[in-house]
Amino acid sequence: MGRNREFDVDQVLDAAVCVFWRKGYEGTSYTDLTQATGVERPALYSAFGNKEKLFRQALAHYYEHYLDYFPAALELPTSREVAAHLLFRSAELHTRYPDRKGCLYVHGALAGSDDAESIRCALINARTDGEASLRDRFERAKQEGDLPVTTNCASLAAFVMAVLHGMAVQAKAGFSRDMLEAVAEQALSTWPTGNSTLSR
């Protein structure tokens, strides 16, 4: 019983994602959020908790609805395809929406006041998890002969992630999709080759 909610939670969450994506965690105020979602302040609090909890839910929404290509990329047959998929899909996502370029995981909370440290840690952990899963995927590729036995998979994963992060920074600076794809190609230009039939 009781009154029914007048807004769709997932829809509001998507609007919140858009604002956080553009302005970051601390750069987004509740005035921004009510404006973007069309929902009054107390309703946001009752539905999502405080700002930190709202951001964490927005982050989960972002991962499911926009970063779904990341786990999908790991399923591809070769390490080169994995890396290429990540790089090119990121180039596309980072430039897809003119009003919110780049990546929420990168500039959602890079620097800021001490109050936001918990959010910064959450983003760092999320990126660390992504890098770890990429490293594990490269380890598998090494065992499969897709990558040389001499490959340092941790370094290779860190390198790919570094390029992804750098592309996000450049996207926020207004780089075109073509330019980011050129960066991606350069990163892939000398991908190490293994001794398996898969690698060629």
Place this chain on the structure above:
Amino acid sequence: MGRNREFDVDQVLDAAVCVFWRKGYEGTSYTDLTQATGVERPALYSAFGNKEKLFRQALAHYYEHYLDYFPAALELPTSREVAAHLLFRSAELHTRYPDRKGCLYVHGALAGSDDAESIRCALINARTDGEASLRDRFERAKQEGDLPVTTNCASLAAFVMAVLHGMAVQAKAGFSRDMLEAVAEQALSTWPTGNSTLSR
């Protein structure tokens, strides 16, 4: 005539750089600044103007005192040495001070409220200038036979900058200098070679 200033402007500017470096433009409050510099609020205003002007002067100070290796790198004889110098010196700078990792030019103002857009543009322009000078340096290398005639110098410069930016993000996440150097080596692992005697 008149009373003498009780603080050294350059010293205070360096303290301001440290705070901005760690917390970014909007994440830094005047309370932080007075605490770090030991100078009261009105004195900061009379000496540097408002917050935006103070940040711009801090940015110039940062460039002169910490980013001096950037123009120096461009003077090196080969494009590979230029890139290597930039990458490894950045890995060092980004991890030199445990209390302020990463790069002020990257996370000084990536995302934030609309009030900070002028500062964001200033940082974007600064990074764009650096990338342009790097591209010009690669163009010269191409003419000298240090890089293949097929080289897309704009893409190559954008790639190096992307790795630098990505390393800054990773440094802020706590990456060690060794890890960043591994990323740098990976980026350099397949540097294009020209046909001049300089390139080998």
Place this chain on the structure above:
DNA sequence: GCTTTTTTATAACAGTTGATATTAAAAGGG
């Protein structure tokens, strides 16, 4: 149709933000 329950909307909360008015203090010139 009243009661209960949940959701809205208005208004206000204390704390902090960047920026100053004001007053006291110090330095140098005549």
Place this chain on the structure above:
DNA sequence: CCCTTTTAATATCAACTGTTATAAAAAAGC
């Protein structure tokens, strides 16, 4: 030694921050 000029320090400004009481409105059960 006074007078002018510049700086320093205390206090304060309005505007905004995230967060909540409080009251009005709507939906469902008995």
